[in-house]
Amino acid sequence: MRLIKKLALATVVAGSLLNGSPLMASPGADSKIALQMYTLRNVGTLDQQFLMARNAGFTAVELVGDQGVSSAELNRLLAQYNLSVTSAHVQLDALRSQMAQTIAFNQAIGNKVLVVPYLQPADRPTDAAGWKRLGKELNALGSTLRKSGLQLAYHNHDFEMKTFRGKTGFELLVDATRAENLALEIDAAWVFRGGQDPVRLIQRYADRLFALHAKDNSGIGLRDDEMNFAPVGEGLLAWDEIVSAAQQRARPVYVVEHDLPKDADAIIRASKLSLERELAQAWRGRKLD
Numbered sequence: 046m047r048l049i050k051k052l053a054l055a056t057v058v059a060g061s062l063l064n065g066s067p068l069m070a071s072p073g074a075d076s077k078i079a080l081q082m083y084t085l086r087n088v089g090t091l092d093q094q095f096l097m098a099r100n101a102g103f104t105a106v107e108l109v110g111d112q113g114v115s116s117a118e119l120n121r122l123l124a125q126y127n128l129s130v131t132s133a134h135v136q137l138d139a140l141r142s143q144m145a146q147t148i149a150f151n152q153a154i155g156n157k158v159l160v161v162p163y164l165q166p167a168d169r170p171t172d173a174a175g176w177k178r179l180g181k182e183l184n185a186l187g188s189t190l191r192k193s194g195l196q197l198a199y200h201n202h203d204f205e206m207k208t209f210r211g212k213t214g215f216e217l218l219v220d221a222t223r224a225e226n227l228a229l230e231i232d233a234a235w236v237f238r239g240g241q242d243p244v245r246l247i248q249r250y251a252d253r254l255f256a257l258h259a260k261d262n263s264g265i266g267l268r269d270d271e272m273n274f275a276p277v278g279e280g281l282l283a284w285d286e287i288v289s290a291a292q293q294r295a296r297p298v299y300v301v302e303h304d305l306p307k308d309a310d311a312i313i314r315a316s317k318l319s320l321e322r323e324l325a326q327a328w329r330g331r332k333l334d
Contacts, residue, residue, distance in 0.1 A: 078320055079105035079131045081258065081302035082112065085309050095126040101314050107256075107300050108133040108156070116153035123154070130154060131298050132198065132230070132256065134162035140186050140197075148193045158255060159190060160198040160230050173209035173217055180221025187226030198228040198255050206239025213241060216249075224253050230300070232258035233287050234274065243282070247290045254295035257287070258302050259320055272305045276312050278319030288323040289330070299324070 080103045085094040091112055098106055106128050112119055123130065133156050139147050140161070151159060161183065170176045187197035205215035212220075219227065229250050233243035235258075247254060261280030263273045278284055291297055299320050306312040 077105055077131065078259075078299045078301060078317055078324075079103065079107050079256075080313055081107045081109075081134075081300050083109050083134070084301070084303045084306060084313060088309055092122060095122050095128060097310055098313070099126040099128065101310060102317060103128070103301075103313070105129045105131050105298075107131050107160075109162075110135060110139070111150055116150050119154050130156045131300070132156065132158035132160050134200070135159045137161050137164065137168060144186075144189065148190070148195060151195060152193070157194065158196045158198055158228070160200050160256075162200045163202065164204070169204055170214060173212070173214075176205075176209070176214040176217035177221045180218040180227075183218070184222040184226045187222065191226065196228055196255070197226065198230050200230040200258065201232055201239075202235045203239035206236060206241045213239075215241075215246070219250060219253070227253070228255035229253045230256040230258060232260075232302075233282060234258070234260045234262050234280075237262055237282060244286055244290045247287065247295070248293075251291075251294035254291065254297045256298040256300050257291050258300050259284075259316055260302050260304070261316075270305075271303070271307055274303050274305065276303070276315035276319065277301070278323070279315065284319065284323050285326065288320070288327050292324070292327040 080098050080101075082094060082098075085097060086109070088094050088097055091114060095106070104127065108130060110133065114122075133151060135147055140159070147159070151157075168179075170179055183197065183199065190197050199218070201215055205218065206213050209217065219229065231243060231246055231250070231254060236243040236246055247257070259277050261275040261277050261282050261284070263271075263275040263280045265273060267273065268275055274280075301313050301316040301320065303309070303312050303316070
């Protein structure tokens with residue numbers, strides 16, 4: 046995969062932001078761009094966070110657990126800002142020990158997809174057999190959720206990209222599950238940081254790709270105070286190739302995220318504009334085929 050975005054693209058995106066003009070009106074009829082609310086966790090109250098998301102043009106969000114409020118309050122705020130829910134990040138411990146409560150809450154807010162977002166160090170396998178065992182556990186959890194009309198998905202970081210005799214921990218985990226019991230939310234930036242090619246994983250697991258987390262890597266020495274993450278299109282990843290691969294078969298939800306933004310509003314707007322441009326190009330390319 047080409048690792049460096051063309052300078053011309055970055056210039057176009059930056060120029061559009063400076064001029065305050067959008068690059069396009071719509072990313073394509075079959076595509077949705079959502080915002081991961083973890084990005085805004087340091088922005089005031091939940092009310093203020095939803096307002097920022099809506100003002101930036103988002104109509105859908107991915108939640109972090111219960112967002113610290115009751116289902117009734119969450120429903121009220123979502124309705125107030127006309128936001129839909131694509132999914133919710135739910136810790137593995139909650140699925141293990143609070144399954145009934147987790148199901149009830151998500152049913153109450155109309156959410157259908159629960160994503161395991163992160164493995165605590167104690168839960169991270171250290172060998173191939175461990176990754177397979179974890180896959181089997183997630184498969185069972187996903188089967189249980191399906192009986193309640195919910196879908197389980199898994200979100201990667203970099204540690205799943207370690208290889209064991211040619212297969213990553215991520216692949217070992219996924220291959221130990223059934224497609225109907227575990228969907229995928231691939232984080233391209235973390236895949237790249239783990240030394241793997243996000244395009245390859247997207248193509249391999251296109252039938253499972255529910256969502257694609259969208260942020261970029263800036264490289265060491267740049268944005269060090271933001272965990273070296275950047276808005277989509279302003280870093281090292283070739284988002285034209287990533288989006289093209291995703292749109293060929295999966296057409297996932299694109300979830301804008303940044304782990305430690307200094308200016309959250311500017312970053313989510315920049316990422317959304319860049320994604321819209323890439324999706325428009327992919328849409329035009331597909332119509333010309």
